[in-house]
Amino acid sequence: MTLELQSVGRQINAKWIVHDLSFSVKQDECLVLVGPSGCGKSSTLRLIAGLDRCQQGTIKFGNRDVTHLPPSERAVGMVFQSYALLPHLTVYENLELGLRIRGVRIEERSRRIQHILDLVQLADRANHRPSALSGGQRQRVALARALLRNAMVYLLDEPMSNLDAQLREQIRPELRRLILDQGKPTVYVTHDQNEALAMANKIAIINNGEIVQLDTPIHLYNNPNSLFVAQFLGRPQINCLKPRDHQIQAIRPEDLKFSESGLPCRLVSREWLGNTQLLYLESAEGGLRMVAEPSFQCPERLFVTWQQSKVFRFDAKTGLRTS
Amino acid sequence: MKLKSASIILLLAWSLAPLLWQLYTSFSTDQALVTPFETMANRWTLEHYRSVISANPPFFLYLINSLFVGILATLLTLIIALPAAYSLSKLSTTKSNLIRIILVGCALFPYVLLFLALLEIARALSLGNNLFALALPYTALSQPLAILLLGSAFTSIPPELDDAARVEGLTLINRFRWIYIPLLAPAIASTAILVFLFSWNEYPIALTWISETSKLTLPVAMARIAGSSIHSVPYGAYAAATVLGAIPLILLVIVFQKPIVSGLTSGAVKG
Amino acid sequence: MTVVYLLIPAFLLLASVFGLPLLRYAWLSFHADSVLTGLQPIANDGANWLRLMHDQRYWQDLIQTLRFAFASVGFELLLGLAIALLLHQPMRKRGLIRSAALIPWALPTTVMALGWRWIFNTPYGPIDQFTSLSGISLNILGNPSFAWIALVYADVWKTTPFVALILLAGLQSIPNDLYEACTLEGASSFTCFRKITLPLLKPYLGLAMTFRLAQAFGVFDLVQVMTGGGPASSTESLALYAYWNALRFLDFGYSATIMIASFVLLSTIVAFGWWLMILLNQRGSMAVTE
Structure with missing residues (x-):
């Protein structure tokens, strides 16, 4: 299954924040969107998730046109920068809520949550509230929730920005194991180029709502098509x-x-x-x-x-x- | 330190003295009230309480009427104001500011001036002498404050929680059930208490909408005692009624002091 | 943008209790609608407005309403500030003390209005009992020069807690390090109060003032129960006059005229107060940035 965007656009107050954006992500591919803040990379993710409406173009999951479907019918697993866990529910209840709403039976819910908690190594934290967890643990709960979604597409919006540098290096391989090994198209947004180079099969550099260049990390580094790309990738700067x-x-x-x-x-x-x-x-x-x-x-x-x-x-x- | 304790005592005396005088009055015989400085044998009495409780209709009926209207108006207010406040928090800044200004204007309006038109509405729609109907104007008049308070509470919910829930497939009603209502519980409690107090204490509309004795709310019933005859108000019985009527409110204020303070103060911060 | 419809029920309610009545009053104020017309509205070419212009009682009531409102709001702000400063201090049983301070505000106005009538009663109320020991009877509620002061006192008693709470919110919003910096500079606590607390509290003072003025202009319950507007109409408020016209004289056309005129006059004053508040806010923020 392939995720495909065809000349997708969104306008706010007569200004295009995402404009004429096209790319496709094959299964077991991870496309990383990078760019300066406000460039439209998170907006692109929201369009794929269905959180915002496209005013232009089409979004396809495989052969299915999802452009006008609400988020609930798109089956995307999404991880947010702030993890977006409900503070008044325990880890278990946080994971259970979505399954419950989607009508999964109670034994099935419990089986799947146990399994996923083992996978993210949080089985002993099931009855804690998010406030009792460390940043890394919260992040893993958010990952677990996305994995429980049986998603067609995974979307990660700066999933590691709230973690310190050391933790990020620890979690990167874990993130690859958990998400990228699912064999689903993954779109990953970050402003950190090291993270982009580490996670990506392909990188799209975005500026002013448009793709400046989309290519493999190594090709981007060696063949930037513009000064913007050359300056954006590589530290110390060119x-x-x-x-x-x-x-x-x-x-x-x-x-x-x-x-x-x-x-x-x-x-x-x-x-x-x-x-x-x-x-x-x-x-x-x-x-x-x-x-x-x-x-x-x-x-x-x-x-x-x-x-x-x-x-x-x-x-x-x-x-x-x-x- | 001395100064502070003295000020606190002064504050308490100022706030509570009129009530304590009512308490004193309610237990005094009529004779004692007329000549407070003379010593006499039968100074204290429970007669006033007896007469209030055994009056026809019994005093507690008014408490129940007020309680009923207060709870109904509070529930209706929340049911209408919660979605409106949610909507307000999702609008663009210009639109929501415009709506906020309208709401502040309504909140500032001296609503007493509305009683004549509201009375006409009540007559046209036969809403008089009906406690269910009386909750309607209270609900309407409470909307500005309730929407402003709840609206500012909604903006404090991180938008990513909303997004995550939508991705998980939660409908708007699901999100109210699982996210907004639990997370906004403190703001909802504050709003509810302020609306309840307003409805419980409201006078001019209740005065004009309700005339049947058995359906009066507490403030109107009490004022009727005053209106019955200008010269000889039964002050002893009245004081007993005041004390009985004040007890639920005093309990309410003691139990819910925190949400009341936070409700009033967050309203102030929002401006 | 699909969420806008959630505002509709609330705004329908608001329109029916604010919009509709105002339109109705505006229309009614150009009609005679009283017992004389068989309670049917008949257009009377602005006779109501002409009558209002020459109605001495109306203008007298306007002055009395303003006198009441400014006097009580003024005292409430002063006293409210003092109480807020006190309640802001750390103390034992603060919750209970705050509750006690809130009680006057929570009780129904009408109920306590009658309580006040008893306290100010002549000759049996406590105040008259005490003054009569020295042979004086003030006859407070029977004396046109005192009765309105008793009303102001009762109103200040009831609504000061509200003002105090709003000012308390303001005090809590002032960061503590400003005071630490002020003390480090060697300033006295009164100077700190004048240079930090007051300027930063101005928006809250303005808010409390505007809100309370708007409420005090519509004073009704208190006057109706405590004095009935007397003695000799000396405490009658605009709202009470409108009420008498509608429900005692059954002159709905004129009552509506009084209300719409009062609304316009009073909202002009509130708008002026608001404008003043914005002006003070700007000054306040300038003082901080200096």
Whole structure:
């Protein structure tokens, strides 16, 4: 089964917040939507879930056109940033509510909830209220609820944004195991590019309600189609040299090399990041970021050089790639 | 510290003195009331309470009438105001602000001025002398306050809870049952008590809509004692009735002090 | 956008108790509708309005209503502020003390109005009993210069708790670190009150004032039961005058005229109060940002 969006759009007050958006996600594929805040990535997710109405285009789950169906009839499993657990119900009751509303019999409910609680390793927390759980545990309850939905499509809206960095790394493999192994199309929204690169089969970079580029993570990184994409992916951020002939040249920090001659630079400041160090340089081409070995003792003045093949060129007006 | 204790005592004296005087009056013989500074043998009596309880119709009937109208009006108000408040919280800012301004305007309206037209409505639709019907104007007049209070409570519910419930397949009625009503219980309690107090205490409409003695609400029944004759009000019996009538309200205020305070104050914050 | 229909029942109710009556009054005020016309409305070309212009009792009642409203609301704000400051302090049994302070507000106005009539009674009420010990009888409710003061007192007693609670909400909204900063600056607690509490409380004072003024303009229960408008109409309010016209003189046309005129006059004053409140709010927020 494939999730398919065809030129989907939504307008608020005569402004398109999602415009002419098309993509398809095959089963066992995870598409990650990234972009600056307010770019329309969460709105896209809400359109797929049926929480908001499309004013344009069609949404299909396989052969089924769901564009005008209410969320209850779409069978999507959705995980929210704030987990959206009901504070006055226990973990068990939170999981049970949806099943109950959908008319699942009581023995069946109990069997499925036990099974899912084992899966997310929360069997001993069944009778606790969400307020008694840690952030990671709440997140797993939210995942369990989405899994209980027997969903056609999984939608995850910044599921890890409320967790600290360490917990995120722990939960990522778990999330992959629980959701991605279901073999259903998954759409994942995040603003964290590390998370995007880690989870995605494909990444769609969104800006102003439109897809700027959609591709595999590696291809996006190596072949950005615009300055926006090049700057959005990759940390430390890509270096832009002084514009020449209405063209912007950009080079990744890891592609800069030291040499005996080349562009003369002055060291402004340095950040030691453990396994690498980040150097901030000043040159006639403007400020540069550069990655170096952690043990490297950087002199006050130095020369850097780079291979011309590693340089991306963008049109200064449109920001589109020219070579 | 001394100053604070003194102020508290002063506050309590100010608030409770008139009631305590009623209490004193209700247990005093008529003779004692007329000459309070003379010592006499039969100073205290339960006669006033006896006469109130054995009056025809019995005093408790008025309490029951008021209770009935109060509860009915409160329930009706909530049934109508809850969906309206939900709707208000889902509207765009401009629209909901416009509606809020209309509601504040209605809440500020000195509703006493409406009694004549309401009386005409009651006559045209034969709603007079009917306690069920009396709850209707109370319900209507309570809407502004109830919608404003509940509306601000609805906006405090995180929208993602709503979204998650819709994805799970909960209909609007399901969401009221499982999410809004449990989560808004404190605000609903505050609103309910304020509406109940208003209905229990309301005078001009009850005065004009109800004339049958057996259907009077407490405030009108009490005022009738005053109106019966300007010069010789049976103050002893009246004080006994006041004490009996005040007890349920005093209990209500003690038990529900928190929701009353939070209801009034959150109304203030909302402006 | 499908949720808008949930507002319809509430607004139908509001329209039937606010919209319909106002329209009816406006229409009725241009008609004679009394016993003389057999209680049938007959257009009378604005005779009601002409009569209102020359009705000394109406203008007298307007002044009396305003006098009552401004006096009671003024005292309520002062006393309410004092009570709010007191109730804001930490103390033992605060819940119970707050309940006790709330009781006057919760009791029906009519019930306590008669209680007050007993307390102010001449010669048997406690006040007259005490003053008569020194040979004076104030005859409070029988004296046109005192009776309205007794009404103000009873109203202040009943509604100050309401004002105090609104101001309490305001006090609770003021962050404590403002006071800490103020004390660190070495200012006296009175200076802190004047520079922090009062300016930040202004919106709440304005709210309480507007709301209470609107209510006090419609004063009815208290006057009707406590003094019946007397002595010699000296405490009669606009609402009571309209009530007499409708239910005692059965002159519905003129009663409607009184009510619509009063509504317009009083809402002008409330709107003015509101405007003043907004002005104060702006000043208040400026004081904070300074």
